[in-house]
Amino acid sequence: MNESPASNETPMQRDRAVTIFERSKPGRRAATLPELDVPERPLGELIPDHLRRKAPPRLPEVSEPEIVRHYNRISRRNFDLDTGLYPLGSCTMKHNPRLNERVAALPGHARLHPAQDPKRAQGALELMWLLQESLAELCGLPYVSLQPSAGSHGELAGLLLTRAYHDDRGEQRTKVLTPDTAHGTNPASVTMAGYEVVKVATDERGGVDVEDLRAKVTDEIACLMLTNPNTLGLFDENIREIAGIVHGAGGTLYYDGANLNAIMGHSRPGDMGFDIVHVNLHKSFSQPHGGGGPGSGPIAVSERIERYLPVPRVVRRRGGNGAAPHFDLDHERPKSIGRLRGFQGNFGVFVRSYAYILSLGGDGLAEASETAVLNANYLLARLREGRAGRYLPVAFDRRCMHEFVLSGRPAKRELKVATVDVAKRLLDFGFHPPTIYFPLLVHEAMLVEPTETETKESLDEFADALEEIFAEAESDPQTLERAPFTTPVRRLDEAAAARRPVVRQALD
Amino acid sequence: MNESPASNETPMQRDRAVTIFERSKPGRRAATLPELDVPERPLGELIPDHLRRKAPPRLPEVSEPEIVRHYNRISRRNFDLDTGLYPLGSCTMKHNPRLNERVAALPGHARLHPAQDPKRAQGALELMWLLQESLAELCGLPYVSLQPSAGSHGELAGLLLTRAYHDDRGEQRTKVLTPDTAHGTNPASVTMAGYEVVKVATDERGGVDVEDLRAKVTDEIACLMLTNPNTLGLFDENIREIAGIVHGAGGTLYYDGANLNAIMGHSRPGDMGFDIVHVNLHKSFSQPHGGGGPGSGPIAVSERIERYLPVPRVVRRRGGNGAAPHFDLDHERPKSIGRLRGFQGNFGVFVRSYAYILSLGGDGLAEASETAVLNANYLLARLREGRAGRYLPVAFDRRCMHEFVLSGRPAKRELKVATVDVAKRLLDFGFHPPTIYFPLLVHEAMLVEPTETETKESLDEFADALEEIFAEAESDPQTLERAPFTTPVRRLDEAAAARRPVVRQALD
């Protein structure tokens, strides 16, 4: 460990990665277990030898203080939303209220067994029902299933619903349309659901190329998957026409709800003509992202799709003559596509999201979307100025919704600086970079989504940082190519990790 | 903000301090309050104008996300026990189990009103009674009051008890003896309790100079305050003789329990002859230090002192004919010194400490002390080697108990490096420095207390760091004088802060 002030390693960089397994020492332990209070029968009597494990798994042997220190220390090697701006486009990194963590942890929620008799889980079922009703109102589609575990799970569900719907009508449809701006999960879900992907082009305004769509819509098309505003942060004004075309040919219209944060209380997928919608509770509804989950991807559908929804359904039953209504799980749904997972879904996420909806209320949700759109447009306006505007111009010269896409093509051409270099340099300025190289159709893309919970000051700081970075790029581009400098580790060799993947620790 | 890799400022250093008041912007807010559900009477009707506030206090106006970010960011500017070794002598910085936080937060504890009818707070009173009993057993003194809020509060209580005891016997005693090794709170408490301090010398083995004591013990002496092991980490073998001398002259013997962590289950103050003991629950009993509290300083006393204990006392009353015993608060104590504070004391700390006692049990507590003593002696052995041994030798060449004192005198003389410089340099190595310049009688003192919850590895790293630091000091002492280099701020101008104290933010 070189401590001399000469070294320009930061303290964190000096602190090399050590795994919990490498801290292990035989004989150490953190757990103490309840005492054996029943006869100590030899295990061999209970479990035949050939079914028993011989050598114990080599889990770490560490004391509690060591575990706490280990994870506290590595936690600081993460950048997090509670530290600074995290404008990761398409991911809606909005503030995660701690109130939601508190209510999710109440024993009545956290220690409720999923197989508890519904009569004795009325609070949980009512909460789910209330959340279903709220999402139905927000989406403009009357029937909701909370079961899918995330957005992509919702997409799969939506496509399986489409298949069930067409099967029911005796139609064989084999293809699903996705725009070239679509998120990767859309085509991946299409394949997983047994369909073939057909790409639809984007027009010069960033919307669906209606002519291309017309050309590709046939009776083989089962569905068109869209998000609106789309991944360019642009609202497709032709949505009704698009819906008409697809419906005209007997296809369903699927709404990828990842961008719902732009339009809550202003416009509803159902009113646009969508048949099936998924909602990412970990985006618009403040569920913390947790480093990549847990999330939840409820789906809302129209009348004609309802009968195919996954089982069990959470239903409200009116109490016979004047009794209060009660809530139940309905398993008897002959036309249902069946289960997508175990039990009722990510209930803990439902609690957080419902707490969020109650906190903001209808007006608050509408205002959240307004502020998200205002923040995005303000930041875009700031970035149209000066060097950012020159080297990193907006891809589609329109007003945006809750996010916008810049193109680093001029920077690449004039400064030999790639978008990834700008992103890495942003790390040195204490910002998480926006999403980069997505959507695919924009060269050197940078997709920026500030969300409504950012202050004007933090947006200004971000804009100033980009300006400074391009000034630096003009004088010495090398610095950017070598960035970051101050992060716990610097650029990592991903190629090596792909060539000779080391995906677990070797233990002796 | 200079980001160029040339700058050797760390990211934290670049992130200059901004207060929550400086983040304030008119109109922002985090709190939403319940709606007014009663008639909106003009406030003037309820509170006469001359009793009302005119201008609201200028508290910050910030949104919830800003508050969360602000305090998360500044929190990282602290070094904490969950990050690394914190061998702050005399403070017993042992691991703080999270289990204790969990049980203290149970609504039955956290939301119990202190004025609740004792009949309806039986769980809390029983817990306090059980903690009293446990501390009595650990201290070897039968009667305990949990009321004092910290060690120094316990000291004040102990001296007031001594005064009450002597008053009751019609004795006027005006002086209290404290060894020159005593912690600052001891003499400060003496003055606050209305006594005069008389210092007792330390002998060459680091114990009380018995001859000096004999010379100073008169019938004016009300009390001798000691800690054993003392602040040198040395056990005073003459304790019984010392007790005899003081008792012989009618004085009381007070035990400062800050060092109890050395002897739990091995030796008890009561058995040494002490009349009054305070215990720091935030040291030996794992209450987190919280950046300087909360703590708790229960006192245990002998039979003859019992009647003077503060009110209310937590008592167990046997249930009449065969009924279960119940617990109560006893306010009727005519000879009591009275209250030291409101209500029953720092109950939340009692819960944590009792959870800790249950977790370890009697054997575990004894083992904790053994390991604390082993860790200290091991680290001392490591530091006797090499350069540390040469420049920073142990002050009293004996085996130590749970902590030990080194003297930086040779370092000062031979290398012109002060103990404070070594301490500051330790910060660059990722350690919290030991206590320095205490106890006063050791020149350039460094008081080291690793505690039992440290691993051998962390002790070795600390020893290696000191070795490296002294090697560096030999080659260039300047580096040490300029240390630290990697902390969020570097050496601060304390003199200026004393000359022109700025103790609050100026607001306009």
Place this chain on the structure above:
Amino acid sequence: MTRYTSATDADRSEMLAAVGAASIEELFAELPEEVRLGRDLELPQGMAESDVHDRLAALAERNVHAEDELCFIGAGMYDHYVPAIVDAITQRSEFLTPYTPYQPEVSQGHLQAMFEFQTAMSELTALPVSNASLYEGPSSVASAGYVAVGATGRRRFVASRGVHPHSREALATYSRGFGAEVVEAGLREGVTDPGELERAIDDETAAVFLQTPNFLGAIEDVTALAAMAREAGALVVVSADPMTLGVLRPPGECGADIAVGEGQPLGGRLDYGGPSFGFFCATEEHLRRMPGRIAGETIDVDGRRGFVLALQTREQHIRREKATHNICTSQALNALGGIVYLSWLGRRGLVELGELMARRTAYARDRLAALDGVEPLHAAPVVREFAVALDAPVDAVLKRCAAEGIAAGYPLGREYPEFENGVLVAITERRSKEDIDRLADALGRAVAEQPATSNQQPATVPS
């Protein structure tokens, strides 16, 4: 202004000015009239934090949970104790609030934890590679099916009836999508009937699905059953309860190609069914076909050790329609809880916990079997859960026990009509001997109270 936003009126006008818009409405101008909502949402007004808290606490109050009653329900999710450090660590902002580690330089905390998690799960299952989590158990079983089709090009699955009903249902649901058929192999004396399995497997079989302990709590002889599958060139997918892998022979040593399962027992709460995590381990050859995120070790430009998302070319954001799976957001935080829990339990703890459960389960099984009108549903060895048959209507008996504050178990009737009067009873380290005795007493009373259901004999497996 909501309490989570910061735009004051002053901010708004400054920002609108910069944008060159007269009003917020103008920003929504591109929305065609016909798709505007044009009214307020029909949702309640926003509430104060304290009111939201009280409202949700009131709902929670109406659930009977594992602190209110003695919970012997398992069926895939178990009431284990969650050590306080799991919450303390997973609730840290640094772990709670970031997203997927797309920028590894500032995501080393999560990436390293994933790497540690993968190592631990690989140890537990005795399979060389693991991913960093999937959604949960049953959908992981279904995902294994998708991988098997990709690996074998075959489209037929054979699933033991001992596999969790939810897993079999999820597998069927997914299969209707990618076009595979699922056939079932029945049980005999509580475990997969080897004969039936053998007959069900053919050379079109992509994978055979087993679960151990199976849904009835019985430990399957995976080694023997797996051999039949390998014979036919089918993959062996084993769904395992990770909490039993300290004492049970791990899938990797029994011939499994893929091991999946529900991670909830590892530091997860019941949470009425989620969020938890699913795990997915496999042999080396399936590495590039695995679903989900995988962390890999590498070095940075200065040679420092570091971790990255490895093999992203499997994933949807790179490979799109050719991806091996569509998963994006997974269950990273729950998997983090899993590795913290496993570190807490440690090498010996997992074994000790398994042995404690096995002995208490044996005690409970004997205790209940000794009751009139209660018989074991099977005699196969068990470790943490077992099934009994009641000589009384299950619903009435469970209702009666619930009235005494005991959730006595999981009724098998709906999913196993052949065990209409069967009940599944689960044991964890939180259910003491005393609790088990209370269960036995209550159950005994409840069964005795019922009119012996003469027409239906206690179901025991035909032999």
Place this chain on the structure above:
Amino acid sequence: MTRYTSATDADRSEMLAAVGAASIEELFAELPEEVRLGRDLELPQGMAESDVHDRLAALAERNVHAEDELCFIGAGMYDHYVPAIVDAITQRSEFLTPYTPYQPEVSQGHLQAMFEFQTAMSELTALPVSNASLYEGPSSVASAGYVAVGATGRRRFVASRGVHPHSREALATYSRGFGAEVVEAGLREGVTDPGELERAIDDETAAVFLQTPNFLGAIEDVTALAAMAREAGALVVVSADPMTLGVLRPPGECGADIAVGEGQPLGGRLDYGGPSFGFFCATEEHLRRMPGRIAGETIDVDGRRGFVLALQTREQHIRREKATHNICTSQALNALGGIVYLSWLGRRGLVELGELMARRTAYARDRLAALDGVEPLHAAPVVREFAVALDAPVDAVLKRCAAEGIAAGYPLGREYPEFENGVLVAITERRSKEDIDRLADALGRAVAEQPATSNQQPATVPS
């Protein structure tokens, strides 16, 4: 090995070898036989984490707390809502586990928070300087007495009977130590009797102690009373409820030299009485006499802004017997909760909360006064708490209300025999109109049920 220690047998022998000791016992060799315990402690064996949790949960179950019943008890500690961010921030290891910031370079988080806290408390009290916390309310009052003696050289205190009984008792206890006398000035119509106060003050009076709102909930006219004290050269010490300082004229504007008080309402839980924090604010001239830690702003060697413990020469670790106070460990974490709470509440929130309480309190007072057998104990203005007199035995009435799930208030009898049938009722933002109506109904029924205590008239203050 306990679960919090790490020394394996191998570690022990290596370490003992390094120390040159044959055994651990040898390390304790210096303890003389006669002071060795020589037996095991008579304490239970150590328990598993889950068992400890369950044991403490069982104890907690036996307390009736503010979630089990409607709590109208105040008397110095109040059931306010604690926003979730207070817990999230104070539970961060970085704030929870360090000790006093002796090394400012690695303690800027706490030092800055202290500086912010001091600024906020100084704003609340309208006094220029504040410390970073004391233990809690009543001992802060006593500490103010110690400061007053130091400042004036006088040894006589005059305390209004409206000051919290615990504060007056603590003051008396401390005073017996440093040798001061405490005389009391009585109440009239619920507030300090100006005449009595004037008569009680003399030129030996070091300080006059007032509280507003006083223990009976009445708002004192501090300005008028303070004038009398200043007249006689005595300091004015005002104990204030910080939660009321958004609406009540602050001590600094009423002629107070020192303002102290209980910080619990500011983001603290009830915790059966602690831990909370005490605050201590004063005029500039008392800065160097203040007890407790004080953070000050300064710069580092490179000119960066930073914070340090200022004026340590006041403190015991430097000044020892000449220190201005003996306090060392204080209540830093609770004070941190205080500044987080005040930031949450913000400039307008504190005022709005005060107004909400004032209006609900007025409603409750009227509602109760309208009941037969219930009369206001005084007519003085109140803001969050008020006192009533019952025409019935207080204990019986409270017991009856408790049976209906309502803690109706604090009985005045023990500490104010002159109000033997008085009850103190507190209102917070958590007690809605509906709750107040429930209280009124229950109280009305309870009083009616009691045989009118003919011999004792409802106490109203003699006028």
